[in-house]
Amino acid sequence: xxxxxxxxxxxxxxxxxxxxxxxxxxxxxxxxxxxxxxxxxxxxxxxxxxxxxxxxxxxxxxxxxxxxxxxxxxxxxxxxxxxxxxxxxxxxxxxxxxxxxxxxxxxxxxxxxxxxxxxxxxxxxxxxxxxxxxxxxxxxxxxxxxxxxxxxxxxxxxxxxxxxxxxxxxxxxxxxxxxxxxxxxxxxxxxxxxxxxxxxxxxxxxxxxxxxxxxxxxxxxxxxxxxxxxxxxxxxxxxxxxxxxxxxxxxxxxxxxxxxxxxxxxxxxxxxxxxxxxxxxxxxxxxxxxxxxxxxxxxxxxxxxxxxxxxxxxxxxxxxxxxxxxxxxxxxxxxxxxxxxxxxxxxxxxxxx
Ligand SMILES: C[S@@+](CC[C@H](N)C(=O)[O-])C[C@H]1O[C@@H](n2cnc3c(N)ncnc32)[C@H](O)[C@@H]1O
Numbered sequence: 001x002x003x004x005x006x007x008x009x010x011x012x013x014x015x016x017x018x019x020x021x022x023x024x025x026x027x028x029x030x031x032x033x034x035x036x037x038x039x040x041x042x043x044x045x046x047x048x049x050x051x052x053x054x055x056x057x058x059x060x061x062x063x064x065x066x067x068x069x070x071x072x073x074x075x076x077x078x079x080x081x082x083x084x085x086x087x088x089x090x091x092x093x094x095x096x097x098x099x100x101x102x103x104x105x106x107x108x109x110x111x112x113x114x115x116x117x118x119x120x121x122x123x124x125x126x127x128x129x130x131x132x133x134x135x136x137x138x139x140x141x142x143x144x145x146x147x148x149x150x151x152x153x154x155x156x157x158x159x160x161x162x163x164x165x166x167x168x169x170x171x172x173x174x175x176x177x178x179x180x181x182x183x184x185x186x187x188x189x190x191x192x193x194x195x196x197x198x199x200x201x202x203x204x205x206x207x208x209x210x211x212x213x214x215x216x217x218x219x220x221x222x223x224x225x226x227x228x229x230x231x232x233x234x235x236x237x238x239x240x241x242x243x244x245x246x247x248x249x250x251x252x253x254x255x256x257x258x259x260x261x262x263x264x265x266x267x268x269x270x271x272x273x274x275x276x277x278x279x280x281x282x283x284x285x286x287x288x289x290x291x292x293x294x295x296x297x298x299x300x301x302x303x304x305x306x307x308x309x310x311x312x313x314x315x316x317x318x319x320x321x322x323x324x325x326x327x328x329x330x331x332x333x334x335x336x337x338x339x340x341x342x343x344x345x346x347x348x349x350x351x352x353x
Contacts, residue, residue, distance in 0.1 A: 007184040008153040010077050014163035015047045016224060019213065019278065022314065023053050026278075026333055029312050030209070033335045034274050039207040041272070043198045044214045046221075048074050054211075055188045064194040064201050066250050067221060069152065069228035071195040075141060076149035080187045083142035091135070091147060092180050095128050100178070103127050107236045111244055116159055116227060118173040125155055128180070129234055146185045152228055154180045164224040167243055199266050206271040213278040214254040214263065216292045222250040259293035260302075267302050268347040272338060275306060279332040299334065305346035307339035 011020045019026065030037075041062040042051040048070070051063040055078060063074050075081075100120035105113075108126030113119035128151055136144050159165070160173035194201055198214070215221060222229060226245045230237065237246040253262040267275070279299055281292070303309045313330045 007182050008150070009184050010047065010052050010073070011049055013047050013073075013153060013156055016164060016219070016221070017213070017215070017280075018047045018049060020047075020049050022278075022331060023049055025314055026050070026276075027053055027057075029333055029335065030276060033310060034209060034276075034337075037208045037274070039209070041205055041207040041210045043201060043205075043210055043212055045074070046070060046213065048077060050211055050213070051191075052077070055191060058190070060190045060192070060207070061188070062192045062194065062201075062205055062207060064196055064198065066195060066197055066252075067225065067229060068195070068232040069225055071193065072145050072148050072232050073152075074191070074193045075145035076183055076185055078186065078188050078191045079142050079145065079193060080189045080191065081140060081142040083140050083146065083185070085185075088143050088146050088150075089182065092150060092182060095124075095131070095180050096178065098124055098127065098178070100124055106130065108231070111239055112227065114172060115244070116161060116165060116168045116173070117155065118158070118160075118175045120175060121155065121158060121173070121178055124178045125151065125231070129231055133234060142185070146183060148232060149183045149185075150180055152231070153183050154178075159227075165227040165243065165245075166219075166224055199262060199269070202266050202269045202271075208272065209274040209276060210270050210272040211276045211278075212266070214259075215252055216254070216259075216279065216294060218255045218291075218293065220251055220255050222248070222252070255293065257293065260298050263294055263299075264302055264347070267306055268343070275303065275334075275336040275338060277303065277334040277336070279334065281330055281332070296332070303334050303336045306343045307337050309334055309336040311335075 038058060039060040039062070040054040040058045041064070042048070042054060043064050045051050045063045045065045048063060051061055051074070054061045063078065065071065100123045103123045105123065106126030108129065109119060109122040113122035117125065132144065132147055139147070158176055160168045223245060229249070230246055239246055253259065277299065279296065281296060300309070300311070312333045312335075314333070315330060
């Protein structure tokens with residue numbers, strides 16, 4: 001018998017900018033201010049909590065993020081492909097019986113042990129990851145993804161960090177028994193999972209509504225979650241600096257000075273009747289890395305070129321690493337009904353080429 005209790009919900013992951021607490025508010029506004037929606041695209045999906053809600057109400061949902069560790073979550077939590085739940089559960093039981101004292105040091109423990117994770121935990125994680133690589137040819141994609149997602153969710157709360165991997169706490173990580181638990185994997189026949197640059201994907205997807213929640217400051221998600229990117233890819237690259245990051249990969253133009261032109265390019269290429277955009281005003285902050293790359297006025301201007309736009313806001317306590325002060329922190333939701341003629345007139349042809 002498979003025990004379904006004690007599973008990790010999709011929402012239980014720590015992720016900067018995750019919309020878990022705002023999903024009800026957002027979907028209330030979307031239902032009120034849009035009509036005839038059958039297909040939905042979450043093009044910067046992060047944890048996937050917004051796509052998860054959309055999957056419960058729309059027939060077709062496209063979910064995309066360019067990070068490997070996010071893509072594996074969508075395959076685990078949403079993909080409709082075959083899997084044997086009992087088999088996955090018994091593999092997890094087997095992993096939970098491992099005694100760290102019996103294991104040799106490995107890539108994960110040598111690099112991250114005593115820093116991001118307790119040495120014993122890091123040893124088991126490296127061992128389990130190696131076993132998953134060996135087992136992969138005998139597992140379905142869903143089984144493999146559920147095991148990988150379960151490994152990440154099981155260690156996430158024990159990481160010796162503020163919730164991301166830009167740094168670890170100076171004090172040594174606390175010892176705890178390794179207990180891997182399964183994620184709450186579901187199966188949605190209408191899901192389409194992508195791992196692409198948003199601006200490339202926008203050129204090929206056609207849906208009724210596209211939801212956009214890009215990063216707005218210079219903090220790169222691939223650098224914040226490099227430990228999970230490394231674990232999922234398992235290419236064992238050399239690591240640099242005290243934060244033990246690999247060479248740069250998947251660096252987003254939304255975190256650079258090109259953010260506004262990249263966003264404008266995206267707006268001019270999306271095929272959707274509605275554009276729904278999240279925005280938050282970290283702009284008044286003291287630390288320059290959390291200053292917004294796209295200003296509220298710029299966003300309003302570009303959306304007004306796409307069609308009639310309504311804006312809503314909500315007070316929200318955002319992630320705060322301690323350096324930033326938010327006066328009047330607000331979360332905005334823009335809902336634009338696209339008027340293609342107006343949009344084609346507003347954007348230079350060169351952008352749409
Ligand atoms: C603010 S987070 C989204 C959070 C998400 N709405 C949630 O609730 O979890 C922005 C996401 O965009 C992704 N991203 C950044 N630049 C991207 C790009 N050019 N193409 C695709 N994804 C990108 C990041 O990996 C990150 O997960």
